[in-house]
Amino acid sequence: MIDVCLLGTGGMMPLPDRWLTSMVARYNGSSLLIDCGEGTQIAMKENGISCKPIDVMCFTHYHADHISGLPGMLLSMGNADRTEPVTMIGPKGLERVVNALRVIAPDIPFEVKFIELNNDFESFKINGYLLEAFKVKHGVPCYGYTMKVERKGKFNLENAMALGIDKCYWNKLQNGIEVEVDGKLYTPEMVLGEERKGLKLTYCTDTRPTASITENAKDADLFICEGMYGGNDKDDKAKENKHMTMNEAANIAKAANVKEMWLTHYSPSLPKPQEYKAEIRKIFPNTKVAKDGRSVTLVFED
């Protein structure tokens, strides 16, 4: 299962009642943070989530509202005695930007590893899940991210017993590892049913609508997407500022056949994004016009 918390829903600048957009996803003891604007560490505290276990930080891009909280976050993780390395992933320039910001956070007791994205699509197997980065369309290089947890087929106890495989090898086979016992080879396929539906979470802000978003969000259990502006009269403004309207986001959610969409990254000029809920739900019914701190636990089917 994945515990998801949308820490903030604001774009451009933090407001007294709206943190900047960022998300934390916790899976199997690992914490993935996407973006870290000014105040993100406070939003985490408000939601009772510790910053210490963050082992992966992804950045969509380097506009200040998506990374200005990083120095403070690193220091707080250090003050919490984190010593394990942290992997940062983001568009080209990551190391230069992070190291510049670290002028005020030079001493932290853990290593920072950098993975810079250069292609339209890149994927990583990390901490037991699959992390995919896909390029979107903003004024600067910008990426969306998908977190996928795969689910193996059901363990077929009868097959394992019939084949006479000793219990001590079951775990290996369950985890996809072949086993040889007394010259006999046992493969996972012998004891596992068909792969089952896993979990998929796609996150994407600061972009015009693109085919890559629809492709990458395909059939996601949860799609967190920017809805910078409400109403069709904001189409031109969205185009000009390389952002999306809520309607555009809803059309992507529909085309991608996602289970549920959460809107986020509202313009500071939009004090009540909820006002557009009914209109957006006409396009994609399972839309949540999210507020700060919206959380869910994504669990496997059945």
Place this chain on the structure above:
Amino acid sequence: MIDVCLLGTGGMMPLPDRWLTSMVARYNGSSLLIDCGEGTQIAMKENGISCKPIDVMCFTHYHADHISGLPGMLLSMGNADRTEPVTMIGPKGLERVVNALRVIAPDIPFEVKFIELNNDFESFKINGYLLEAFKVKHGVPCYGYTMKVERKGKFNLENAMALGIDKCYWNKLQNGIEVEVDGKLYTPEMVLGEERKGLKLTYCTDTRPTASITENAKDADLFICEGMYGGNDKDDKAKENKHMTMNEAANIAKAANVKEMWLTHYSPSLPKPQEYKAEIRKIFPNTKVAKDGRSVTLVFED
């Protein structure tokens, strides 16, 4: 008069109910901001104070909790269409630190001027007030600041009339400028009484007690001072971390004969600094254990 607002009272890291320590003082259309940690721009909005008119920013030092909010603040000032220059004042290294942080705020529509402090004491006449910087004692170069508004003597109407000075010259004389009319020289002393008591505000955090603080806070109307720890049992911790206990701050306030002291910059380990109020007031009765947003308007006597 000076409008003072203590925007935050936290040290080290921002908390859900406590912004990082910083202060804004507004005088005659000019806004002076001292320190700008993560969230300071939100604290300003909460207190209904616009960031656009900030024309002077002073930094005590460059630990992240005192400057991490700068990139976001600069961008918000730019978004508010500020075009007039901003003067920044701080210890040596200011330009290097600010320019590094501006990796995420490269485009702002106003000029930034830098004044780096190198001496134990420096003073500046700026925007109609006197700004004094004095070195304190922290782990890194760190300064306290005093803002002084001087007050000229009372205008002596009778003298002005008796001397037959035309009304159109009164304003110049009142502002300390000599006037020559028909070969006759009129000096301000001819029409002004003795200089009257002005206003003095002294601000100081992140330091061990020093003689320089007592000297510089002498007779201040308001002394805003760090009280990182409460209780005498924290003396060693304060020494070790180069901070001050509330009792040490109160002893400075007493020795400096200030009118009123506000404590600030509480340790995150101190959830209820108010608990120490009675104890501190035994040393310096007019102590306020300040909370975020504490405000006052300092006005001239009589």
